[in-house]
Amino acid sequence: MGFKDYLQDDFSVTYSTVKCADTTLKTQKAPGRELTDSSFCIYENFSCKNRECANSSDTLFACYYLFGFFFYVEGTVKPAVSFMPNWRKIFVYESMTLACNVDPRVQGIRRFYWYKDNVRLNQRNQSFTIHSALQEDGGSYQCKADKGAKSDPAKLKVLGGWLILQVPQLIYEGDSFTLKCHSYPGYEVKTTVFLLHEKPLNSSGDELPVGKVNLTTADQYKCKKEIFHHNGYRVHTDMELVVVTELYSSPEITVTPYPARAGGNITVTCHVNRSPLRPDTKLEIAFYRNDRKVQGFGSSDKYQISAARPGDSGDYSCEAKATANNVRKMSRKINIQIQGELY
Incomplete structure (x- = not known):
């Protein structure tokens, strides 16, 4: 029985009879889960009914609701790229380490693949470091493990200039975090001011602690700083939008x-x-x-x-x-x- 035929059935047969089928599942994906190819397997009592599925070390459960009935379909949880230090922006000649984070339930990973702006890089390790970064090192980075799904893009900006407002690469619901008004090293600076929606905030120094956020948070922050160059103090500004990421999927x-x-x-x-x-x-x-x-x-x-x-x-x-x-x-x-x- 094909999977499409089964979806049209009145569910009088048990789902243990359904095998992998070369078809695309036309239904809404469960939050936080991703299907990576066109081969699907039905699970019964968390036990795979197909040898190929059972031998796939990077597969996890994805949940679908069809006509009032739940099925488990083979899928993978996407990995995620993280930055260390945990900033979206850095200056040129600073360093950044990128890591590919996978769900700990995924076993048997042998190698990793890295991509920048959809072009595969010559990197096979779970993490690598960009030393003394140049502007061309900026871009959208993705990773994947063996046959697993490719991560969502993680955008790194490598900038010249005098001032950047540094925001953590990923901020999760419920997090408290810190913003940094970072000026190019080696120059004398004076007053730093942080603003939220153009309104000044009470702060001291180059860092601003921010309280717990939720998924509805979408705040525009700005910082200003006086920096001495070209024989005088000059005011520089930068801004960033804070967007919050889901900590875990809806049950x-x-x-x-x-x-x-x-x-x-x-x-x-x-x-x-x-x-x-x-x-x-x-x-x-x-x-x-x-x-x-x-x-x-x-x-x-x-x-x-x-x-x-x-x-x-x-x-x-x-x-x-x-x-x-x-x-x-x-x-x-x-x-x-x-x-x-x-x-």
Whole structure:
């Protein structure tokens, strides 16, 4: 049976019969997950039914919701490029180290590939350093591991001039961070002023601490500094837009087995995908039935229903909470109907 044929089926067959198919899945991807090719595999109870999938060390679960039914489809979590020092902009002749960060669950990586402005570089290590950078070293960098997905572009600017406002390359929801008003080394400077939406901020020195941000944050910062050159102090300015990145994906809730039958044991699972740059983000999970909490926040991503009864039917959802900064996200609801009767 082809995958397209299966999507048109009334789901009377069990999904364990579905194999990989050379077709493109026409549905919305789950947040934070990416499909990398046109070969898809259905998973049953987290066990791959296809030898090629089972031997692929860089595949992880991606979750799809089709016609009220959840499937697991082979996919990979994108790696992410990080900078050290963690700035989007540097001056010429400064150095920058780039690293390719992959999900720690991905095993067996043998080599990495690097790209600048979509051109492959002669780099095979997980990280490399640009020493004494030139302006032509600026650009959009991407990486990938073996057969995995290519990362999103990470843009590095290498600039001449007198002043740059340095902003961290990635700022995650719930983060506090620091901006730096960085002048070209070796020149005498005077007063530094930071502005937010053109309004001066209370600050001292070249750095400005910024409190916790969320995904709706999109703030325009500017800094001004007097720098002595060409026989006098001259005012220079630079500005940057602060954009916030998702710390972890919105939860997706699934149920096994399906359909759920009276008297059986049912497992409700809350799936969350962490950023590859924050793989150690500690999350707590809570579960709800009909908007009432049935399992409080804890480390388990599963809620067990033993000897299910019709009264256990309802709309189930889960909520994830980051323990460090209290960033919370709620899943969509899934309706579970316990079929059959207890005797």
